[in-house]
């Protein structure tokens with residue numbers, strides 16, 4: 206019976222390159238250049254606006270009240286928790302929300318956000334959730350992995366708030382709910398359909414790698 210693990214193990218190399226990317230290691234050790242984090246976070250502000258739209262699309266494509274609630278919970282987390290972190294870091298750097306809204310989107314941001322929105326438009330709710338899975342489940346695994354590393358520095362780490370948000374109990378609960386939903390839906394798909402979904406998952410994972418790389422390349 207297929208499950209989420211079949212998606213990540215079908216592209217194990219890309220999945221690991223995403224979770225254990227140099228950007229993530231350096232962030233955990235507190236030695237990521239501020240220029241890299243700043244560029245990443247500003248682009249992530251633009252990214253989150255489109256991902257909020259993707260969850261709104263998931264709400265629209267939902268067939269049950271439970272699915273509708275799950276999609277709107279993610280939408281709410283982006284608008285009322287995640288973006289606050291971005292706005293907070295940026296205001297410490299003297300960057301206002303008006304400044305952020307005028308930033309040009311990088312190619313990595315454009316490619317990833319529009320890819321996910323296209324998956325949702327042309328496909329069904331499962332395609333869209335699979336395109337969103339590297340983002341939600343990946344960040345959950347990244348936060349867990351970071352906390353497991355001996356080299357991860359929390360005290361005096363300028364990125365500690367970022368790590369804390371993605372390792373919070375609320376966030377872990379959302380990741381768990383997503384995994385359960387995916388496992389239930391994937392258990393019903395054919396081999397052929399699973400192959401299509403692996404392609405979507407792999408592409409989204411590669412776009413996550415490009416997003417980290419965009420940050421590193423800035424420094």
Ligand SMILES: Cc1ncc(C[n+]2csc(CCO)c2C)c(N)n1
Nearest residue numbers: 249252256279282283340341344416
């Ligand atoms: C490039 C990039 N990938 C993933 C996330 C994490 N994230 C974005 S939306 C969302 C779901 C609702 O919380 C999560 C976990 C990010 N911020 N930036």
